[in-house]
Amino acid sequence: MSESLFMGLCDKLGTSQLVAMRRHVMDIRDMVNNQVSGDKGSMIVSGSYKEGFRLKGSDRDFMLWTNNHRVIWDLSQSQYYNTHRKTLILCDSSESPPGFTLLYLLSPCVHTAVQRACVRVNNRYYISSSEYRKFWCSFSDSTPHGPCASGFHGTFEYDSAYCFASEFWPPSAFTWIDRCHSWPQPHVVADIVKNGCHFVAMGHKLGHHENNEWRISFSQAEQKLVCAMNHCQFLTYGLLKLFLTEIINNGLSNYDKLLCSYHMKTAVFWVIQQNTLQQWCPQTLLECFWVCFKLILKWVYEGVCPNFFIPQNNMFPSKVHGAAQHQLFIRLYGFYKQGLVFLLHSPSIRSCIVNVLHNPNLSICTDEHTLISEAEFDMELLSDINKHDTLYTPNLETCMRYLHTIEQMMVSHLLTQYQVMTLQRLTASVLQNTTFMLYMETYTQENKLKYRADKISHHMLKLASKFGCITDMLYIAMYYYKTLRYMEALSIIEMIKVKLAQPYLMYEYNVNTVMYTEAVEGQSWSTKMRQAVARNIRLYNRIHYINELIPEQQSALRNKESLLHIPPFVILYMLQIFCYRHADTMRVQTALDDLQTLVHNDQGQLIPLYLRDISWQILGICQQVTGNLQAALYSYQQSLRQKPVHKIHTATEMRIQGTCH
Structure with a gap:
């Protein structure tokens, strides 16, 4: 049995x-993120998701800390830091139960969260765990859950632990090193000890300083043990x-x-x-x-x-x-x-x-190899990569730093084939964001500068489509639409429609495994991505890709939602309708009928259930711009009835008012 x-x-x-x-x-996504963030801070995925589980209904855990703050266990360790660049924090475990400590601020601090969390005890400034947790919950519009701030990003629940890091192994855990005779192996032990520990905002419930204490976290060490x-x-x-x-x-x-x-x-x-x-x-x-x-x-x-x-x-x-x-x-x-x-x-x-x-x-x-086919493994791999190809790109400088970091990593011989694929996917994502950010910065400039920026943008988008999947070509169509080249956009859209009509298409977890295997068996994963894989289009709400969607992006941003996720088939028809309005008005209604049929009749195959709010919204926008206000009103009302994944209800209500006047 x-x-x-x-x-x-x-x-x-x-x-x-x-x-x-x-x-x-x-791992590779965390490495890219943290190399670019530098002193600003680090973020890693932790918990069961990082350990390799994908159990339905489980949330995602994150640990975040500032790299210009470091915790030390005794004053002698301060010699390893430049105190002009690092804020040092000293552990005081003298009155705390095992595994817990107070954190005493040794040097002045300019970080707002730390300043607001400081409490004065016996002429010393201690960082209160409860006040620190309260600050971040308020800042991120989330609720306390143990040491974490808990909330929702789109469809998944998250727990974010805002913590502090120490590069030194806790003295109270030295005995663990001596216990490791048979497991884990010595190199794993050395790696764990070298990376120190963290402190999460949770005091001991039976201790004397519950509101101010911090729990010693071995989360990174535990991940390494699970991998061992x-x-x-x-x-x-x-x-x-x-x-x-x-x-x-x-x-x-x-x-x-x-x-x-x-x-x-x-x-x-x-x-x-x-x-x-x-x-x-x-x-x-x-x-x-x-x-x-x-x-x-x-x-x-x-x-x-x-x-x-x-x-x-x-x-x-x-x-x-x-x-x-x-x-x-x-x-x-x-x-x-x-x-x-x-x-x-x-x-x-x-x-x-x-x-x-x-x-x-x-x-x-x-x-084990008899359990999963090539198509099923590809589905898991490409799904995992596509879920984690988003990087925070607030400006062009950050985009350049990401591209430089990825370029340096790609030459490493230590990367696995999965990590190479992930880096390629991240490259495509950064190039796409860079293109539209560059347009936002240069569209009011003189023609010569705009022309150069346009050539660079076009090159970046074509390069991104080589690293990405079929639907990455939609970013080229979006760019053509944004720059008023409607016929070029329509030409790209027709190419994409042909590729999306292939019977072996893999989208979400929908695929005919037999036909997929016959079409791409033995090909590289990069080739499979380009020829047979579609994914949702992700629009960062701080970047304006399509002017008609700016109200939705602003509504989502006000509700602290950073991305719009749009089914590729929905955005394809939307772009087709918008382009036909300028280039071939006789064909607008046909494209609108196609979009309406899709949104009204799809049963989760081409429009995942969790993306129904934005899909009904886009149908309403298309109906409204083509003059069918009654149909648009119905679509907006349907959008409000869906699960509010994207938090666009403010924009929906505004558009409803527009259809009634």
Whole structure:
């Protein structure tokens, strides 16, 4: 049964190759971002998403910190910094429980968030964790969630932890280094220690300084440990996560959930390091899970969950005690008495093993490569890359820095093929943004300068289309429309329509795998992207691509939404309608009818359900500019009824008023 579960979990959580790909894509994007940001700050994706999981409904975790602030553990470490360029912060753990500390500001600070979070105690300025968290929640229009600011970006929920970084390993975690005899390997330990730790804005609930204390975070170290797991260990961790969400916490409110994914991960770490199991392999997967489960049961019984790096830090908060602790233990012990049969209460796990329960003599092949076809892997790869090809480009200088950084990285021989693909995709995104930003800066300049900028822009967009997919050619059409070259735009649109009509097209998770394989099997991923892949068009709301969409971009920006995501088929018809209005008015109605048919009748194939708000909005705009105000009013009303992913309701209401006058 373990082998069947192993293969089922590979199918649900990812094969080892898929998981490695996801990590490589995320890693290279973080590297590009952080090299460009320099002293301004760093941001990394953390949590299960960075570890390689893509579980439905899970949020995305981010850690952000300023690089001109550094935390030290004793004053002697200040010699390694130029205090004119770095603000130093000293740890004071003398009155804090293990794993927590106060942060004492050693030098003056100009950072607004830090200044507002400072509290004066005994003639010293300490940074209050609660005030720091409150500032960032207010700044980002989000709500507190543990040490994080929680909110929504488009369709996904995020948790952002605004923290501080230390390049030094915590003295209280030195004993962890001595414990690492068999796992992880010495080079992993060295890499972890070299990268220090972070401090997140959360005090100990039972401590004397809860509002001012900071929790020591080993998030980066934990990511490296998860990457150091073999695939059976990773799947055991994933199995525990499913057990937690679909069995233990099923039906409970957030307040009543006493165990979290972090406890599951910690259990796996301890079991691996203590050599409790001699072998982690497909045949022993259920045994591995059972050992981890028994350790969690023991922790709940004792009321102590030791932090993997600082065991003196009991990670069970104040909720895991008394009656709540007793009820949780009774619940878990009930599962223990049932044996592994209790896993059948999980829909995900049950689907993996039910066939074997009914047919115990069934032979199971444990070769992961038989699980996923070339087309399915391509879909996962290209989807992951396209989800992470956005970079913050506030000005042309930043664009140039991104392009320079990517160019330097591309010559490295250490990159994986997935990372090369990601860099190419990032290049296309930056080139497209650079083009429209350049236009915004030069369209009022003298003709000679405008001509030179236009030639550069045209070259950049053609280069971007070589690095990108079919729908990246739409940026060329948008640029032609913006520069009043309607016939050239229409010519590009016709080319794109032919490519999008191919029966092997891959868009979102829709693809005919047989036809896709026949068309592009054996080709490079770059070629597959150009010939067979479509993606949503992303418009940065600070950059004006199409004048008719400026009200929507401004509405989204006011609501702190940085991007518009538009289905390629919707923007294609929109551009066609706008161009025909100037170049061939006889064909406007036909294009409008095509767009109306698409928006009214599509069932999620060409317009994903989460993009219905912007799609109805664009249909309304096209109807309004062509004089059909009654139809436009209906479309705008439909846009308001959709899930407000893009937060464009202000623009919608303004346009509704325009149709009524």
